[in-house]
């Protein structure tokens with residue numbers, strides 16, 4: 070067997086997630102689709118303030134913030150950002166103050182406060198509204214400068230928690246998944262939602278946890294961006310992670326499918342609705358409409374296409 074060069078993460082991390090998350094079979098969904106055997110890795114169950122994939126990244130990012138002596142954390146996302154909500158909770162767990170830059174089309178808080186936005190209020194995050202689009206770099210920098218000027222020590226976490234430090238959380242996730250999957254057998258593919266790209270970049274580096282013969286295809290279903298630009302970002306994130314960790318081995322090119330952009334970011338259409346209902350009604354598992362619901366709709370369509 071071809072033994073890959075192992076990646077060692079020698080960075081501080083804080084314990085924020087319930088790990089390992091379960092790897093569960095989906096027998097009723099598989100039967101309903103008359104397709105291949107399907108399993109689900111439950112990273113919705115990481116636990117922190119209702120969970121999600123950003124928690125693994127935040128274990129490394131918040132540890133770095135603490136090491137740098139930060140007193141507050143800045144990050145950014147859309148109005149209903151899962152990443153912003155998990156960052157606010159992670160900051161609170163570690164005694165840091167959350168400062169969130171949130172996008173809305175009007176640059177103001179919407180009238181209807183619900184979902185993650187309501188949770189951000191409950192977590193006591195300070196909210197800064199912007200009309201700037203992702204990655205919100207200008208608004209973040211302006212806010213960081215203003216906080217510094219008033220004597221604060223802000224730590225900036227980029228959009229999606231996707232940088233060299235954050236992606237280490239998904240190198241860990243692949244170590245964890247490789248072990249769980251080996252108990253089941255060989256998997257052909259892992260299909261997942263990809264957007265800011267850090268999850269996919271970490272997964273690419275984490276492929277080293279699989280022996281050559283056990284490697285699944287990694288199929289990122291793009292949520293909101295064309296394959297070329299997202300692919301370039303994922304590759305560059307993986308490269309920056311490799312440099313940070315002193316890994317000089319090969320990194321596979323990212324595989325991204327942008328056939329399922331539907332109604333654009335957070336535009337919930339018939340495909341997402343069908344996928345979410347199908348999983349709920351066959352397995353009792355609930356997925357979100359923006360990311361996992363769209364990736365599942367893509368997976369279902371790919372199965373139907375054979």
Ligand SMILES: *Cc1c(COP(=O)(O)O)cnc(C)c1O
Pocket residue numbers: 121122123151152229231262263264265266267268269357360361
């Ligand atoms: C953020 C998010 C993703 C995408 O992860 P990236 O690292 O931004 O590509 C997928 N699923 C859910 C539920 C998310 O919140």
